[in-house]
Amino acid sequence: MAAGLRIDVRARLGGFGLDVAHAFALSGVTALFGASGSGKTTLLRIIAGLEDAADGEVSFADEIWLATARGIRVPAHRRGVGVVFQDARLFAHLDVAGNLRYALRRARRNGPAPGLEAVAAALDLGPLLARRTGALSGGERQRVAMGRALLSSPRLMLLDEPLAALDNRRKAAILPYIERVVHEFGVPAIYVTHAIDEVAHLADRIVVLAEGRVAATGDLPEALERLDLQPLTGHFEAGVVLEVRVTAQDLAHRLTHVDFGGQPLVMPMLDLPLGAEIRLRARARDVSVATERPRGLSIRNVIEGRVAAIALEPDTAFAEVVLETPGGPLRARLTRLSVEELGLGVGQPAFALIKSVAFDRRVLPRGPGQAG
Amino acid sequence: MELSDLGPLWLTLRLAAVTTLALLVIGTPLAWWLAFTRARIRPAVEAVTALPLVLPPTVMGFYLLVLMSPDTALGGAWVRLTGDTLSFSFTGLVVASVVYSLPFMVQPLQSAFEAVGRAPVEAAATLGAGPLDWFLTVASPLAFRGYLTAMVLTFAHTIGEFGVVLMVGGNIPGQTRVISIAVYEHVETLDYAAAHGLSAILLGFSFVVLLAVYAMNGGRLARAR
Numbered sequence: 001m002a003a004g005l006r007i008d009v010r011a012r013l014g015g016f017g018l019d020v021a022h023a024f025a026l027s028g029v030t031a032l033f034g035a036s037g038s039g040k041t042t043l044l045r046i047i048a049g050l051e052d053a054a055d056g057e058v059s060f061a062d063e064i065w066l067a068t069a070r071g072i073r074v075p076a077h078r079r080g081v082g083v084v085f086q087d088a089r090l091f092a093h094l095d096v097a098g099n100l101r102y103a104l105r106r107a108r109r110n111g112p113a114p115g116l117e118a119v120a121a122a123l124d125l126g127p128l129l130a131r132r133t134g135a136l137s138g139g140e141r142q143r144v145a146m147g148r149a150l151l152s153s154p155r156l157m158l159l160d161e162p163l164a165a166l167d168n169r170r171k172a173a174i175l176p177y178i179e180r181v182v183h184e185f186g187v188p189a190i191y192v193t194h195a196i197d198e199v200a201h202l203a204d205r206i207v208v209l210a211e212g213r214v215a216a217t218g219d220l221p222e223a224l225e226r227l228d229l230q231p232l233t234g235h236f237e238a239g240v241v242l243e244v245r246v247t248a249q250d251l252a253h254r255l256t257h258v259d260f261g262g263q264p265l266v267m268p269m270l271d272l273p274l275g276a277e278i279r280l281r282a283r284a285r286d287v288s289v290a291t292e293r294p295r296g297l298s299i300r301n302v303i304e305g306r307v308a309a310i311a312l313e314p315d316t317a318f319a320e321v322v323l324e325t326p327g328g329p330l331r332a333r334l335t336r337l338s339v340e341e342l343g344l345g346v347g348q349p350a351f352a353l354i355k356s357v358a359f360d361r362r363v364l365p366r367g368p369g370q371a372g
Numbered sequence: 373m374e375l376s377d378l379g380p381l382w383l384t385l386r387l388a389a390v391t392t393l394a395l396l397v398i399g400t401p402l403a404w405w406l407a408f409t410r411a412r413i414r415p416a417v418e419a420v421t422a423l424p425l426v427l428p429p430t431v432m433g434f435y436l437l438v439l440m441s442p443d444t445a446l447g448g449a450w451v452r453l454t455g456d457t458l459s460f461s462f463t464g465l466v467v468a469s470v471v472y473s474l475p476f477m478v479q480p481l482q483s484a485f486e487a488v489g490r491a492p493v494e495a496a497a498t499l500g501a502g503p504l505d506w507f508l509t510v511a512s513p514l515a516f517r518g519y520l521t522a523m524v525l526t527f528a529h530t531i532g533e534f535g536v537v538l539m540v541g542g543n544i545p546g547q548t549r550v551i552s553i554a555v556y557e558h559v560e561t562l563d564y565a566a567a568h569g570l571s572a573i574l575l576g577f578s579f580v581v582l583l584a585v586y587a588m589n590g591g592r593l594a595r596a597r
Contacts, residue, residue: 050494076497077506089495093513102509106500152499 005156005190009046009056009066013039018054018212026061026156026188028204031220033193039212040192041086044158047190048083049076060156080108082154082187086161088141090133096144097129103151113153114185122184123147123177139170146181157182157189163198175201200241200281221279221328239283240331242357246276261327265301267357280357287332288353289321291342301354303330307346312336323352330354379546380554381573387462387550388530391469395477395526396519398470403481404507408490422479424472429535436468436540460542465550468540469530476525484518485511524585528578 005024010017018039024030032040045051047058049065058066065074090099100116107113120126123143128136136144142162149157159178163171179202182189191202199206199220206223208216216223221241244258244265254269258278265280272278293302305325312319319339323330330352344350406418424432440447440458450458458464488511496506512519534552541548543557551570558567 048498050497075502076494077500077502079498080500081498083495083498085491085495087491089491091492091495091510091514093510093516102496102501103499106505108500148499 004061005047006057006059007043007047009043009054009058011042011046011051011054013037013042013212016212018042020209020212020214022207022214022217024190024207025205029182029189029191029202031191031193031199031203031206032209033196033199033206034209034215035194038209040194040209041160043209044083044160044190044192047156048081048158049074049079050083077106080153080155082149082152082157084142084145084149084157084159084162086164088138088145090136090141090144090148092133094133095129096125096131096133096136099133099144099148100125100129100151103148107151107153108155114150116151119147119150119185122180137170138166139174142166142174143177146177150181150185150187154187157187159189159191161192161194163193163195171198178202197281200239200279239281239286240329242280242282242328242330244278244280244327246270246272246274246278249274260303261325263303263325263327265303265354265357267301282330282354282357284320284331284333286355286357287330288355289323289332289334289338289342289344290351290353291344291348293351294353297353299353299355301357303327303352303354305330305350305352307344307348307350310339310344310346312339321350323350325352380549380551381570383462383546383549384531384551387465387469388527390466391473391530392477392523392527394466394470395473396523399474399477399481399522403478404485404511406478406482407485422475425475429472429533430539432472433468433536433539436471436536440464440467440540459540460544460548462547465537465541465548468536469533472533472536473526473529476529477522480518480522480525481515484515484521487518488514520585520588524581528581531574531578 004026006022007024008021010019012018020039020043032043034040042051042054046054046066054066055068056066057064057068060079063074064072065079066072090096091102094102100119104116120129123146125143125147128140128144133141133144146159146162162178163174166174175198178191181187182202191198193199203220205219206217207214221243242260242265244260246256247259247264248257249255249269250257250266251269255266256268256270256272258265258267258280267280270278288299290302293304303323303325305323307321308324308329309322310319311322313336317335317337319334319336321332321334321339321344323332332352402417402421406414406421437459438444440450442448442451442457447458450456454463456463458467492510492514493506496510501509532552533550534556537548537550537553538556541550541553543549543553551574555567555570555574558564558570
């Protein structure tokens with residue numbers, strides 16, 4: 001990979017300083033993850049060239065965007081960075097088509113540029129084109145904002161919690177659009193969020209920011225399985241991402257059978273062809289552990305493995321157990337009492353009982369430019 | 373009404389129009405700067421901008437008259453450049469009006485720019501628009517009502533000025549004899565009929581202009597200030 005976004009910056013934040021040195025890979029989606037106030041948005045604004053009060057260096061491929069020591073500060077409009085803001089920031093004096101054309105007229109000329117029709121089709125903007133921006137719903141505004149950013153032919157897309165202002169149903173409706181846009185138009189993206197499910201759904205890798213510093217980085221799905229992310233991702237949402245393949249469709253029972261490292265899993269039917277590779281997400285709280293293969297149980301998904309780690313959570317009733325299985329690790333959240341009563345120990349064989357799995361995303365074939 | 377009275381009316385409208393255009397050019401960047409600067413001298417600049425609101429017009433006029441006299445650097449330079457004095461001329465009147473009406477242009481524009489905020493401008497910049505581009509295609513259209521308010525207030529205020537004009541311009545027909553001066557002179561000479569005529573024209577004109585703006589603005593003029 002030739003192009004990279006290298007950052008080494010410091011800036012003042014509310015209660016602490018932002019101090020980030022990191023090289024972002026420029027392919028697919030990088031999630032910039034952290035709690036509110038961790039400096040995610042400030043870092044995004046520094047990359048976009050919208051933050052004046054930052055010291056340090058930012059370079060994109062062989063271009064220097066910021067080098068305060070040498071007095072270099074490339075203004076935002078010369079960086080070719082498309083930004084989708086949390087509040088959409090559509091131009092109120094123009095209709096939807098006017099907003100899109102505003103970007104198109106100022107699009108960077110070098111390289112292939114996405115056309116208005118292709119972008120409108122990918123984001124289903126056709127019915128909205130003649131509408132005034134004030135008459136759009138929150139989800140529609142974000143789709144228009146994404147389309148507008150794309151039409152400026154950016155070399156890098158920055159998405160600043162584009163779903164934060166939407167309710168859960170609308171979020172679910174928009175996520176596929178974001179995914180489609182990123183993969184269809186091949187623009188690398190940095191996606192700021194504090195929602196781990198969005199990370200699991202969209203991202204190829206994650207950069208965790210805490211109190212203005214990079215706390216962890218890694219590729220998905222492995223990064224989500226590491227216990228050291230746990231205090232940042234939160235117990236409630238902690239879990240793992242499973243990569244599975246569709247093996248059978250049971251139309252009578254409306255179930256889809258998938259293969260997880262040689263062991264079967266069933267889940268509510270997904271409209272996918274046989275052989276499709278998908279990602280599932282199993283939250284730790286939806287996984288239990290047994291020391292023998294259970295009988296007479298309504299849970300159908302039982303995966304055989306071996307205990308790889310046990311982490312007791314101090315001052316709580318809970319513990320996290322990591323099971324190593326042929327398909328990859330699974331995490332289970334148990335009470336500490338259960339861990340004791342089952343006599344669980346590292347290295348011991350065990351069975352994971354998965355109450356439910358959530359469909360995360362289709363694993364798309366990776367192009368030559370994409371990092372694995 | 374005598375035909376000679378239409379002279380001051382025409383001169384007044386010309387003065388108000390030229391002043392409004394000049395202030396549009398001067399006031400727009402000043403208002404933008406005041407809306408978004410973090411410079412320490414901002415309060416001082418704001419105070420100077422607001423001075424014409426509180427100073428008696430005669431005080432303003434007096435200082436301007438002194439400044440424009442051929443003995444000073446400004447007045448002297450003007451005489452060398454044009455062969456004419458700045459005081460007691462139409463140009464001098466425009467300069468005085470620009471100073472006098474400055475807050476009426478700058479304050480509504482500043483509020484309008486502050487209401488628009490940096491957000492849409494930042495969005496435009498990330499789409500590839502340079503500063504002049506985004507100012508003309510995003511910030512200005514979004515601040516349209518502010519422009520309308522500022523221009524009407526400046527125009528109307530310039531029409532209504534009296535003290536500054538009297539001090540700087542005097543009462544030269546066709547040069548500096550604006551409508552308010554003409555009314556004053558009519559009253560001084562006890563020609564109430566002519567004073568009534570001109571006053572009625574000014575009253576009617578002012579009301580119609582303000583009514584039109586309020587109607588277009590849906591009553592937002594007062595809030596925009």
